[in-house]
Each structure stands twice: as structure tokens, then as C-alpha cells.
Amino acid sequence: MHEVALSTELARVVARAAKGRRVRQVNLRIGALRQVVPSSMEYAWGFVTAATPLEGARLHIDWIDAVIECEQGHRTVLDASSYLDLSCPRCDAPTRVVAGEEFQVVDLEVEAA
Numbered sequence: 134m135h136e137v138a139l140s141t142e143l144a145r146v147v148a149r150a151a152k153g154r155r156v157r158q159v160n161l162r163i164g165a166l167r168q169v170v171p172s173s174m175e176y177a178w179g180f181v182t183a184a185t186p187l188e189g190a191r192l193h194i195d196w197i198d199a200v201i202e203c204e205q206g207h208r209t210v211l212d213a214s215s216y217l218d219l220s221c222p223r224c225d226a227p228t229r230v231v232a233g234e235e236f237q238v239v240d241l242e243v244e245a246a
């Protein structure tokens with residue numbers, strides 16, 4: 134369950150950014166290609182932050198669709214069953230990923246000092 138590793142790293146980043154303030158909510162963007170399972174992420178976050186200064190901080194996650202683009206400029210939103218096939222469905226050209234690899238803290242909601 135790689136959500137534990139992600140949560141551990143996230144907790145480290147958030148704790149540093151919070152500078153001792155109490156964190157109510159962490160706003161995150163996670164791309165579909167990260168293969169993060171929402172319920173696992175919630176569970177892992179609760180587990181990793183229990184009995185730490187981050188205990189009780191909520192995660193608010195914006196899930197970003199995976200999007201590929203080929204050299205002709207065709208953009209395709211991938212669904213979960215096609216993550217392994219990254220050729221363009223319209224012209225079969227090779228593609229690059231333009232969205233879906235995010236794992237990004239947008240901001241923190243902290244209690245007023």
C-alpha cells in the first residue's frame with residue numbers, strides 16, 4: 134500500500150510548512166496516474182498522523198484526470214482501464230502525459246495563531 138509512503142512524505146512536508154501552527158485541512162491535488170486509492174489514502178493519513186501534531190488534520194483531495202496528447206495535438210482523457218496503453222486512440226501516434234502525475238500540496242488551512 135504505497136499510500137503509507139505518500140502520507141509519510143506528505144506529513145513531513147506539511148509539518149515543515151505549518152511551522153508549529155495547528156493544521157485543520159490539507160488541500161492536495163493528486164493525478165490519476167499516481168494510482169492512489171482514496172479510501173486507502175484517508176486511512177494511511179490517519180494512521181501516519183495519529184499522535185503527532187498533525188492528528189485531526191483533514192485531507193481535501195482534488196483528483197486530476199490523466200490526459201495524454203500526441204504530436205498531432207489530440208488530447209485524450211484516460212480511463213482507469215487504459216493506463217497501460219499510451220498511444221493515441223485517434224491516430225495511434227506516441228503520446229506524452231500532460232496531466233495525471235500530480236502529487237501536490239495546494240495549500241494548508243491552519244488555525245489562527
Ligand SMILES: [Zn+2]
Pocket residue numbers: 203204205206207221222223224225226
Ligand atoms: Zn493523435
